[in-house]
Amino acid sequence: xxxxxxxxxxxxxxxxxxxxxxxxxxxxxxxxxxxxxxxxxxxxxxxxxxxxxxxxxxxxxxxxxxxxxxxxxxxxxxxxxxxxxxxxxxxxxxxxxxxxxxxxxxxxxxxxxxxxxxxxxxxxxxxxxxxxxxxxxxxxxxxxxxxxxxxxxxxxxxxxxxxxxxxxxxxxxxxxxxxxxxxxxxxxxxxxxxxxxxxxxxxxxxxxxxxxxxxxxxxxxxxxxxxxxxxxxxxxxxxxxxxxxxxxxxxxxxxxxxxxxxxxxxxxxxxxxxxxxxxxxxxx
Numbered sequence: 001x002x003x004x005x006x007x008x009x010x011x012x013x014x015x016x017x018x019x020x021x022x023x024x025x026x027x028x029x030x031x032x033x034x035x036x037x038x039x040x041x042x043x044x045x046x047x048x049x050x051x052x053x054x055x056x057x058x059x060x061x062x063x064x065x066x067x068x069x070x071x072x073x074x075x076x077x078x079x080x081x082x083x084x085x086x087x088x089x090x091x092x093x094x095x096x097x098x099x100x101x102x103x104x105x106x107x108x109x110x111x112x113x114x115x116x117x118x119x120x121x122x123x124x125x126x127x128x129x130x131x132x133x134x135x136x137x138x139x140x141x142x143x144x145x146x147x148x149x150x151x152x153x154x155x156x157x158x159x160x161x162x163x164x165x166x167x168x169x170x171x172x173x174x175x176x177x178x179x180x181x182x183x184x185x186x187x188x189x190x191x192x193x194x195x196x197x198x199x200x201x202x203x204x205x206x207x208x209x210x211x212x213x214x215x216x217x218x219x220x221x222x223x224x225x226x227x228x229x230x231x232x233x234x235x236x237x238x239x240x241x242x243x244x245x246x247x248x249x250x251x252x253x254x255x256x257x258x259x260x261x262x263x264x265x266x267x268x269x270x271x272x273x274x275x276x277x278x279x280x281x282x283x284x
Contacts, residue, residue, distance in 0.1 A: 002284045003251050006199075006277055007031040007066035007260030012269050017041055021057055027274045028281070031064035033106070033260050036093055037072055043096040044089065051099045058100075066258035067104035067143065067169070067196045068097050075218045076110025077127040078120045090131055094140045103140050104196045106169040111148040111214050112157050125160060132163025141167045143196050147174025148214050151186035158193050168193040171262070172241045173200035177231035178210045183241055187249035197250070199259040199280060201239030204231045233265050236276040247283055259284075 008029040010020030017040055024032040036043045041054070058065055070093035072086050093105050109128065113121045128142070135142050142165060146154065158166060168190045172183030187194070208230040216227075237243065261276045263269045 002281075003247070004256065004280075004284050005030040005064070005066070005258045006280050006284075007033055007064075007258040008273055008277075009033045009069070009198075009260060009262040011035050011069075012261070012263040012273060014269060017054075018057060021061055021063065023270065025061040025063055027270070028277045029063065029261070031066040031258055031260070032058065033065070033067045033069055033258075033262075035069045035071070036096055037070060037089070043068075043070070043092040046096065048099075051096070055100050065100055065102040066260050067102060067106050068093060068100070069107070070094075070105040070142075071107045071145070073108075073218070075215075076108050077124045078110035080119075080123045083123060083127050087127060087130060090142070091134050094131075094135050094138050094142075097140050098138050104143055104167075104169075105135070105140060106143045106145055106196060106198075108145050108148070108214075110218075111211050112153055114153070116160075121157075125157070128157075128161045128166050129163060132161055132165035135165030136163060137165075141165055141195050143167045143169035145169045145174065145198070146171050146186060146190070147178055148210050150179060150181050151175065151189040155189050155193075158190075166193075167195040169196045169198060170194050171198040171200055172246055173198070173202035173233055173239065176240045177202035177204050177233065178208060178213055180204050180207065184245045184249045187246065187253060187255075191253040191255075194250075194253070194255055194257075196257055197255075197259055199236060199261045199276060200233060200263070201236045201241045201243075202231060202233045203239045206230050233263075235263075235266070235272050236261070236279045243279075243283060 008024040175181040
C-alpha cells in the first residue's frame with residue numbers, strides 16, 4: 001500500500017475547473033485541490049446547488065478533495081486595516097470546506113517578521129488565533145504554506161498561536177527557492193503541524209530577500225526583481241529537493257496525507273503533472 005496519496009492542484013491545468021477535475025483523474029491522482037477565492041469556485045458566491053454539483057463531480061471521478069486553497073493574495077494578514085475583510089472571507093472558505101467534505105484549507109499569511117514585537121507579527125498572530133478558533137469549531141485546519149520564512153520561525157509562530165485549527169501546508173520548493181532552507185529538516189521542525197503538502201520542486205540561483213520577493217508577488221512587481229535570475233520552479237526531480245530523503249522524513253514523522261502536485265509555470269502543465277504523478281508513484 002502506498003505511503004501517501006497523490007493530489008493535483010486542478011487550477012494548474014489552466015482549464016475550466018470541471019475539466020481540471022476530470023484531468024486529475026486521467027493523470028492518475030487520488031485527490032485534488034482547488035482555489036476558492038475568485039471565479040466560479042469563489043466561496044462567498046458559490047451556491048448550494050453548485051456546491052453539491054461540484055462535490056458530486058469529484059466523487060464521480062473517484063477523487064477526494066485533499067484541500068481547498070483559500071489564499072487571498074496581497075500581503076496575507078500583515079496589514080491590520082485589511083484583516084476584517086480577510087477574516088470574513090477566510091471564514092467563508094472554512095464553511096465551504098465543511099460543505100465539500102474536506103478538513104484542510106491552505107493559505108499564505110505573509111512573511112512572518114523576525115521579532116515577536118513587530119506590529120505585523122502581532123496582526124498575523126491575532127488573525128490566526130481567531131481563524132484557528134473558528135476552524136477548530138468547524139473541524140477544519142487552516143494550513144499556512146511554507147516559504148516566506150525559515151521553518152524554525154514558522155514553528156515558533158505556530159507554537160504561539162497554539163490552535164489545532166492552524167497547521168502547515170509544507171511546500172518544499174518554496175523553502176528551496178526563496179530561502180535555501182532544507183525541506184528535510186523542515187519536516188522534523190514542523191512535524192506536529194503538517195496536515196497537507198505540495199509536491200513541487202525548484203532551484204535557487206542567487207540568495208534573495210524573502211520580504212522583497214513576497215512584497216513583489218503581493219504588489220505585482222515581480223518583473224523588476226528578475227525572479228528568473230534568483231530562483232525557478234522546475235519539474236519534480238529536476239530541482240534541489242532530495243525527494244527520497246524528504247519522503248522518508250514525512251514517513252518517519254507519521255505523515256500519511258496528500259502530496260498535492262502544483263505546477264505554476266511551464267508551457268505544458270498537463271505533461272509536467274502527468275510526469276510528476278509517475279515520479280511520485282515510483283517512490284511511494
